[in-house]
Amino acid sequence: xxxxxxxxxxxxxxxxxxxxxxxxxxxxxxxxxxxxxxxxxxxxxxxxxxxxxxxxxxxxxxxxxxxxxxxxxxxxxxxxxxxxxxxxxxxxxxxxxxxxxxxxxxxxxxxxxxxxxxxxxxxxxxxxxxxxxxxxxxxxxxxxxxxx
Numbered sequence: 024x025x026x027x028x029x030x031x032x033x034x035x036x037x038x039x040x041x042x043x044x045x046x047x048x049x050x051x052x053x054x055x056x057x058x059x060x061x062x063x064x065x066x067x068x069x070x071x072x073x074x075x076x077x078x079x080x081x082x083x084x085x086x087x088x089x090x091x092x093x094x095x096x097x098x099x100x101x102x103x104x105x106x107x108x109x110x111x112x113x114x115x116x117x118x119x120x121x122x123x124x125x126x127x128x129x130x131x132x133x134x135x136x137x138x139x140x141x142x143x144x145x146x147x148x149x150x151x152x153x154x155x156x157x158x159x160x161x162x163x164x165x166x167x168x169x170x171x
Contacts, residue, residue: 038066038170041120044103044131054119055106060131062102070094071102074130074154089153090136104138105129109164122169127158137163 043049044060055061063072073095077083082091095102110125120126129135136154140162156163 034170036067039063039072040066042071045100054117056119057106057108060103060105062098062104065094068094068096070096071098072104073099073102074133074136075101076133084151084153086151087141087153087155089139089155090130090133092138092152092154101130101132103131105131105135107158120167120169122167124167125164126167127163128165129158130154138165139163140165 040063041049041055042062042064044062049055049061064070065072071094072092074090074092075082077090083089084091105128106120107127107129108120108124109127110123128138130138133154137156137158139153139155139160141151141153142162
């Protein structure tokens with residue numbers, strides 16, 4: 024299961040590498056265009072951000088019973104996400120992902136449900152993450168911090 028670990032960045036556990044969809048390469052340092060389909064690889068584990076349909080009731084989150092988000096070691100089409108920006112653009116907007124952008128991530132293979140973080144805490148004080156809704160709620164919004 025994917026969790027949120029608070030407001031401060033933990034460089035060991037919170038870093039995800041943006042990769043191309045369907046194993047299409049994005050080289051380190053490449054600009055990432057908005058409204059593109061991408062994937063995420065967890066830097067510490069090498070696993071991919073993954074979700075799947077909820078037809079199998081074992082594939083829902085333990086607390087909210089919503090569409091489960093996990094990390095998987097094998098790459099698949101269930102690892103593909105559409106990225107959209109929500110913050111206002113400015114004159115320097117390049118159409119690419121920038122540090123500080125507020126984004127939404129939509130799962131491609133399940134009718135584009137949005138990645139969602141709950142206020143509900145799991146037993147270890149981390150937040151449950153699921154796919155839920157159409158992306159307009161504040162819990163569907165994620166802030167990007169680009170690091171070198």
